[in-house]
Amino acid sequence: MHLTEIGRGVFLLEPSLSLDISARDELIITVLSIIQQSQADKLYYDLADLPLIDPLYYQWLNMLARACRAVNVTMACIRMQPTAAFGLTSYMEGRPDFSVERGVR
Amino acid sequence: MAQQVSTSQILADTLKLQIGNISSVIEKQGRTIFGGSNLLDPDEITDFCVEFLELLVTLLESKDPEDDASPQFHALEMYFNNLSRQILMRGGRVEDLVRYIQFMQRTLLEMLSENKNISVKEARAILLYLSGIFNELILAVFAAYLEEKESTIFAQEKELRETSTPITEIWDGVLTLPIIGTLDSSRTMIVMEALLNRIARDRAEAVVMDLTGVKNIDSQVSHHLIQMVRAVQLMGSDAIITGIRPEIARALTSLNIDLGNVVTRATLSDGLKEAFRRLGIQVSKHA
Numbered sequence: 001m002h003l004t005e006i007g008r009g010v011f012l013l014e015p016s017l018s019l020d021i022s023a024r025d026e027l028i029i030t031v032l033s034i035i036q037q038s039q040a041d042k043l044y045y046d047l048a049d050l051p052l053i054d055p056l057y058y059q060w061l062n063m064l065a066r067a068c069r070a071v072n073v074t075m076a077c078i079r080m081q082p083t084a085a086f087g088l089t090s091y092m093e094g095r096p097d098f099s100v101e102r103g104v105r
Numbered sequence: 106m107a108q109q110v111s112t113s114q115i116l117a118d119t120l121k122l123q124i125g126n127i128s129s130v131i132e133k134q135g136r137t138i139f140g141g142s143n144l145l146d147p148d149e150i151t152d153f154c155v156e157f158l159e160l161l162v163t164l165l166e167s168k169d170p171e172d173d174a175s176p177q178f179h180a181l182e183m184y185f186n187n188l189s190r191q192i193l194m195r196g197g198r199v200e201d202l203v204r205y206i207q208f209m210q211r212t213l214l215e216m217l218s219e220n221k222n223i224s225v226k227e228a229r230a231i232l233l234y235l236s237g238i239f240n241e242l243i244l245a246v247f248a249a250y251l252e253e254k255e256s257t258i259f260a261q262e263k264e265l266r267e268t269s270t271p272i273t274e275i276w277d278g279v280l281t282l283p284i285i286g287t288l289d290s291s292r293t294m295i296v297m298e299a300l301l302n303r304i305a306r307d308r309a310e311a312v313v314m315d316l317t318g319v320k321n322i323d324s325q326v327s328h329h330l331i332q333m334v335r336a337v338q339l340m341g342s343d344a345i346i347t348g349i350r351p352e353i354a355r356a357l358t359s360l361n362i363d364l365g366n367v368v369t370r371a372t373l374s375d376g377l378k379e380a381f382r383r384l385g386i387q388v389s390k391h392a
Contacts, residue, residue: 080339082298082305082336084339085336085337086297086336088335089333089339090332096339100341101341102340102341103308103341
């Protein structure tokens with residue numbers, strides 16, 4: 001996982017394919033402590049390398065977005081792949097807790 | 106089985122003895138049927154007749170000539186299957202090919218009838234055996250015909266689908282998708298796949314889906330439509346639906362489809378204006 005400050009108060013999170021989301025509590029704490037230290041207000045989560053988002057991964061994204069909101073950071077998923085978007089719509093209900101954008105603005 | 110062996114042996118012997126006569130008769134008929142319309146040239150017809158007789162003799166001399174699963178029988182069947190495809194692709198009719206096969210059967214039987222050494226019992230067995238073989242060959246021809254037709258229909262359907270859902274980049278970052286005709290599940294899926302790939306490729310910011318030409322909609326399709334809008338939104342683009350006819354609107358409400366998160370506009374023009382507004386584009390008349 002790479003977490004890079006790409007602007008003032010803006011972070012980019014690039015999860016590698018080996019990101020272990022089973023340890024999500026630890027991951028959330030790590031991410032939040034870094035972005036809080038830098039007084040960030042925006043976190044971009046790059047989904048470019050994920051061809052598919054399964055329910056477990058979707059749950060992780062929602063959890064991280066809610067945790068970010070709790071510390072006044074908005075999380076936006078970017079560069080979602082067509083296959084992932086297509087797959088996600090088949091099981092998602094309601095709106096996700098994160099916003100979506102095409103790329104970093 | 107012993108009877109069958111002798112039947113096929115008699116057939117093979119007679120065929121080998123009269124192969125020249127048989128070949129010239131069926132070749133002549135082949136030229137009449139296929140040569141006139143230029144479906145096959147004279148050399149192809151000659152090759153066809155020679156190869157057919159060779160394959161038939163190979164089958165008759167095989168271990169079990171009655172076994173329709175044998176490689177020799179399969180080779181004969183495939184030969185006719187390929188010939189059928191070739192003729193159909195050149196614009197020939199399946200009826201002509203079937204009549205030609207029947208003619209070949211008749212020719213073989215006529216040649217055999219000239220053999221005075223064949224008893225009535227043997228003649229009956231030969232007749233039954235040949236009928237079985239030629240029926241299978243006719244079936245092979247029909248199978249090829251149906252496959253060819255099916256693949257043509259499939260290709261036409263595909264082309265129709267592609268042309269009936271043109272995705273156009275009407276402005277930088279704005280895609281339009283006019284949907285015309287009846288939306289069924291398979292078409293919706295194809296449209297969705299094409300649209301999502303196009304959004305990724307063109308990095309589109311807004312998609313205007315125009316339903317003016319959609320005649321009717323069912324619950325499954327409306328579900329797919331909402332799914333399509335969600336997928337577009339998940340990719341970070343704005344989805345705008347336009348041209349919802351009163352009948353479609355009534356159907357959507359009676360199906361309890363929630364359009365709360367979907368931006369709708371009355372016409373394609375309004376949809377484009379909304380897309381431009383969202384992108385901060387102003388289109389005005391030149392003063």
